[in-house]
Amino acid sequence: MCRADKSSSSGDGEGSGGGGCSPTITYIFGFCTVAFMASTIALAVVYNQEKDKAAAAAQRAGDPGASAATTDTTTLPWPGSDDPIKAAIEGGYGMSIARPPPGENPCAGMKLTEGFENHQCKVGDVVQALEQAGANVTLGYSGGINATGRIPITEPYWKEGLCPVNVHWHLGAEHYSKGEFDENGSGPSSYRRQLSAAATKDDADTHAHADASAHAVEEAQGERDLAGNARLGFQCNLYSSTDPKYNEPYDWNHCIGMEVGQTYEVHWPHSHLGDCETVNQYQTPFYDGVFCNVGLLGPSGRTTWEAIGVHSQVFVIVNDETKYYPDLIKGMVVDPPNGLGVELTKYTGSTTGTSRNNEICSKYAPITWHVDRTCHEVSASSFDKMCADMKTQRDDMSDDLYAHGARELVADFIAANNQVFETGSGGRKMRGGALKSKKELGEMLDHAVNKAYIAENFQY
Numbered sequence: 001m002c003r004a005d006k007s008s009s010s011g012d013g014e015g016s017g018g019g020g021c022s023p024t025i026t027y028i029f030g031f032c033t034v035a036f037m038a039s040t041i042a043l044a045v046v047y048n049q050e051k052d053k054a055a056a057a058a059q060r061a062g063d064p065g066a067s068a069a070t071t072d073t074t075t076l077p078w079p080g081s082d083d084p085i086k087a088a089i090e091g092g093y094g095m096s097i098a099r100p101p102p103g104e105n106p107c108a109g110m111k112l113t114e115g116f117e118n119h120q121c122k123v124g125d126v127v128q129a130l131e132q133a134g135a136n137v138t139l140g141y142s143g144g145i146n147a148t149g150r151i152p153i154t155e156p157y158w159k160e161g162l163c164p165v166n167v168h169w170h171l172g173a174e175h176y177s178k179g180e181f182d183e184n185g186s187g188p189s190s191y192r193r194q195l196s197a198a199a200t201k202d203d204a205d206t207h208a209h210a211d212a213s214a215h216a217v218e219e220a221q222g223e224r225d226l227a228g229n230a231r232l233g234f235q236c237n238l239y240s241s242t243d244p245k246y247n248e249p250y251d252w253n254h255c256i257g258m259e260v261g262q263t264y265e266v267h268w269p270h271s272h273l274g275d276c277e278t279v280n281q282y283q284t285p286f287y288d289g290v291f292c293n294v295g296l297l298g299p300s301g302r303t304t305w306e307a308i309g310v311h312s313q314v315f316v317i318v319n320d321e322t323k324y325y326p327d328l329i330k331g332m333v334v335d336p337p338n339g340l341g342v343e344l345t346k347y348t349g350s351t352t353g354t355s356r357n358n359e360i361c362s363k364y365a366p367i368t369w370h371v372d373r374t375c376h377e378v379s380a381s382s383f384d385k386m387c388a389d390m391k392t393q394r395d396d397m398s399d400d401l402y403a404h405g406a407r408e409l410v411a412d413f414i415a416a417n418n419q420v421f422e423t424g425s426g427g428r429k430m431r432g433g434a435l436k437s438k439k440e441l442g443e444m445l446d447h448a449v450n451k452a453y454i455a456e457n458f459q460y
Contacts, residue, residue: 097254100279100394107280107395110294111287121361121414129361131416133349134174134265134312134407137371139423141345143415150305152346152368154420157309157331163276164311164331165289167386169266171403172233173314174352177373181263181314185235188247188261231354233406235263236316236375245320250380254387256402260319260380264403267352268311268331273297282329282390284397287364305348309368313341315378323379328386332372336424343373344422349415354405361414 121129131145153160173181239246239261246261258264271290275281283289290308297307311332325333334341350356350365390397 097388097391099392103279103394105280105283105395107275107283107288107292109288110291111285112291112294116363118355118360119363121359127413129350129363129414130365131347131349132356132361132365132410132414133310133347133352133367133369134176134371135347135349135410135415136176136412137345137347137373137419138176138178139343139345139373139421142417142419143347143410144413145416147348147366147416147418150303150348150366150416150418152305152348152418152420153309153370154346157270157311157370160272160306161276162270162272162307162309163274163281164268164329165271165274165281165283165292166269166286166397166400167266167282167329167390168284168286168400169264169403170233170352170406171230172235172263172406173265173375174233174406174409175265175312175314175371176234176409177314177371177375179237180373180375181234181236181265183234185237185263186239187235187263187316188239188241188259230403230405231408233263233265234409236314238316238375238377239263245318245377246316248319250317250319250384252380252384254384254391254401256387258317258380258383258403260317263314263316263375264383265312265314265406266328270309270311270331272300272302272307279394282393282397283395284400286400288395305366305368309370312369312371314372314375316375317380317383318377319380320377321379321381323377323382325378325382326385328378328382329389332370333376333378339374339424340376341372342422342424345369345371345373346420346422347371347416347418349410352407354407357408358411358414366416 119128121127121132127145131143131147131150135141135143153162157163172187173185176182241247248260250258250260252258269286269290271292273291273293273296274283274289275292280292281289283292297304300307313332325335332341336342347369348366349369350362350367352362356362387401390401
């Protein structure tokens with residue numbers, strides 16, 4: 001806004017140029033206007049160039065009619081706008097889906113396979129397997145395998161030099177937390193539990209008698225998952241069929257086969273042996289990342305459960321941007337004011353997945369698990385952003401852009417007894433093995449919802 005020039009000595013208080021603008025100010029505003037128009041045009045040109053690149057990529061892929069949203073050169077503003085120019089002006093941000101330049105991947109093929117084939121959990125009455133996952137993580141639970149000599153990592157993984165090497169998730173929860181994700185949970189398509197149960201049993205029978213490597217089994221399972229036959233695990237106790245945030249569809253751009261209102265258990269494998277802080281840190285399959293520098297295990301003096309760990313957190317997908325977390329690829333969400341990442345059960349177990357059950361066990365054990373016992377809501381856009389981040393990694397993570405099937409709950413006889421429980425009360429830790437009686441346990445519990453269950457079922 002211009003003001004009058006009052007430098008004149010005219011008695012009416014108005015200068016000879018009353019109501020006019022200073023020429024200098026006029027020139028500045030004119031220049032700024034031209035500059036803004038030029039920058040807007042430049043931004044539009046860049047946008048159109050990106051669209052042209054996307055169309056060219058689609059044509060090279062043999063799909064001339066494909067939209068830019070189906071290619072890896074899509075520009076996506078976050079959150080929620082389909083117009084990158086508008087998003088930039090309104091304070092949003094854009095993400096170009098592109099990978100780093102090609103280069104050697106030192107982790108490729110580093111998965112250990114020989115001697116790590118799935119095996120019988122028990123022969124006769126003799127348990128053959130080491131402790132397995134996912135187990136019951138309810139506060140106070142203790143399994144049947146004496147693993148007190150194998151103390152899980154209790155500090156945050158980053159403090160012990162472990163980095164995340166992958167992220168993937170399972171349909172429903174593989175772990176069990178009474179009152180959070182259990183047999184009473186529900187979701188928008190709970191019927192899939194029954195539909196997939198028969199297929200899972202057939203798979204288990206096949207795996208028990210077939211001479212197939214764990215890798216081949218997992219590849220076959222991946223095909224079944226994409227076909228919609230993934231085994232559904234436990235669901236959270238949050239879903240409501242009348243609440244729009246659990247039922248309103250979301251337009252997914254990057255994740256495959258996801259469903260608003262459904263429960264998913266996210267796993268972030270971590271390793272001291274990963275190619276940490278490089279462009280090769282994230283790998284699919286996750287075993288390549290976990291064992292990338294396996295030669296360091298001996299010189300480090302660490303055991304497997306001191307060198308390898310997994311974060312686990314269970315979410316219900318909601319169409320609600322107030323539940324947005326932008327960096328899911330990095331690991332468990334720790335947000336104490338909102339209750340995320342504070343109620344933890346830490347124990348030693350194994351790798352999971354539906355090629356294992358309570359008859360066929362994993363040999364990738366023991367490793368540390370940090371499991372959030374509480375179910376949380378997270379926005380669909382958070383998950384889609386994670387999938388977009390996965391697409392930007394040098395290694396191809398496309399085999400982890402959809403939910404994998406959930407292993408059945410690990411039976412007591414192959415679950416560890418070395419649980420360390422952290423509660424929201426200042427990060428207080430309790431060891432299951434240190435509790436002497438059900439009465440003492442009941443007095444220590446913070447959550448009334450678990451008292452009756454543990455009083456009836458706690459083993460000691």
